[in-house]
Amino acid sequence: MVAGDGRSGTAARKTSLMSTPPPERVPIKTHLSSFSEDKVISAIKYELGRGGQVFYVLPRIKGLDEVMAFLDKSFPGVEIAIAHGKLYSKQLEDTMEKFALGEIKILLCTNIVESGLDIQNANTIIIQDVQQFGLAQLYQLRGRVGRADKEAHAYLFYPNKGLLSDQALERLAAIEECRELGQGFQLAERDMGIRGFGAIFGEQQSGDVGNVGIDLFFEMLFESLSKVEDHRVVSVPYHSVQVDIDINAHLPSDYINYLQNPMEIINEAERVAEKDIWSLMQFTENLRRHYGKEPRSMEIILKKLYLRRMAADLGITSIYSSGKMIFMKTNMSKKVFTMMTESMASDLHRNALVLAGDQIKAELLLELPKEQLLNWIFQCLAELHASLPTFIKY
Known part of the structure; x- marks a missing residue:
């Protein structure tokens, strides 16, 4: 296990000028379900088994240590790192570089990676407590995988459906519907209905218009x-x-x-x-x-x-x-x-x-x-x- 320190991380590919995905890219398979340790273990085993890497995202820094203990116990000998925005920049930068080089196999992090850390070999992302994320955040996080010729998987876990608001359920349903690539604008109309000026481009917005008449x-x-x-x-x-x-x-x-x-x-x-x-x-x-x-x-x-x-x-x-x-x-x-x-x-x-x-x-x-x-x-x-x-x- 290793730990990282620093600020926001990002690296990405050049502009794509086509509305359809390149032929070598395979659509992301989205899984939306209640949380289960067995499901998490199975998803990570599958990705590691094909030589890949995993993003594991939580909405808050609180809880990272608990998940780290669970991952250490479940995957002994596998390099795991923690990354979030309150760590020191140099150490976090080193962690991101090690993840990019493939030395770290599982990156346990907050949504610090939402704006574009693209790792070709990372084709599974696990997002825990999705009810605490906005629709645009989920779309951005889901986009961290699916950059290579392998089928990518995005696992969206919620604790209990009874705990989710109707708005949260609607957001998740919209994300699951967007299975095809080349649809960066597809969420806009759904988001306009859900959040007001919330995401004309699928970007998260918080403002009073969406919450009141x-x-x-x-x-x-x-x-x-x-x-x-x-x-x-x-x-x-x-x-x-x-x-x-x-x-x-x-x-x-x-x-x-x-x-x-x-x-x-x-x-x-x-x-x-x-x-x-x-x-x-x-x-x-x-x-x-x-x-x-x-x-x-x-x-x-x-x-x-x-x-x-x-x-x-x-x-x-x-x-x-x-x-x-x-x-x-x-x-x-x-x-x-x-x-x-x-x-x-x-x-x-x-x-x-x-x-x-x-x-x-x-x-x-x-x-x-x-x-x-x-x-x-x-x-x-x-x-x-x-x-x-x-x-x-x-």
Whole structure:
């Protein structure tokens, strides 16, 4: 057994520009059931038996030691490591590298791996207490496996169905339905119904709109504005936002033919993004309604528009990266930044962010490929954006 220490970990593949998976990739087989030690042992034995590696994910740091004791007893002689966001960076980085090299066979961790640690030889993920994860988190975690020519398995365990809310059960059912690859957008409409502006791209969002009626929401909004007039978010014009993420998204020829005039559609998307986030959401829903699910390249194009729109609303004028660092220039005050980050649901994003002068900085464990970088920043800004109803905007 080994243990790791540090911050968030990620490494990923280059952008895929096709709506269908490469022919060598095999769909992920999802198993949703009540927790059983025998099922866990069987799943791990199967993966280790074919020379693979395993992610074992818990929602909280509390409980990792107990599961480690169970795994040590069940798999003597197998290298097992612990990873979570409150450990020291250098030790966690070493652990991630050992896992990537295949020296560690089972990585016991929190959702620190949700944003893109891709290990070709890790084709089984076990997620315990799934009722404590959001739909988008489960989708991201499930995507950590299935990168090679082997059939990948995602085991989603809940303690007792009687303990799950209807919303949690609906999320899990949606995840299980998404068995095919190339469907990164498929959860969006389900999530819109479940969580409001919860996940236009399957990204987790927490905000008041999804939990209360729209009339009550606006009543709460105006009441909040009257009470916190010194908590101001100064938005900036959409076209003043510079996003320096060099990622080219080339639409597949069949999708171009299907759209007939793709540039006109993309230009229209840019125009509605200039208005507000809700107009962009409506545009996205209409696009899906008329043309079906977007290929990955169209998803990238839309995500960049959402990224720019959210940045403008948050008072962020530029976004760029250098190595493992992400920089976002902002007019945000320290008080507003603190309140926003405290409202974030993801420890992975919240713990990475620091406000230094007029810049929000994030240090990642590893330098990310461009598509993974785009996804990380998108998820981060989406969580910050969810807190905007609490603040006065100018």
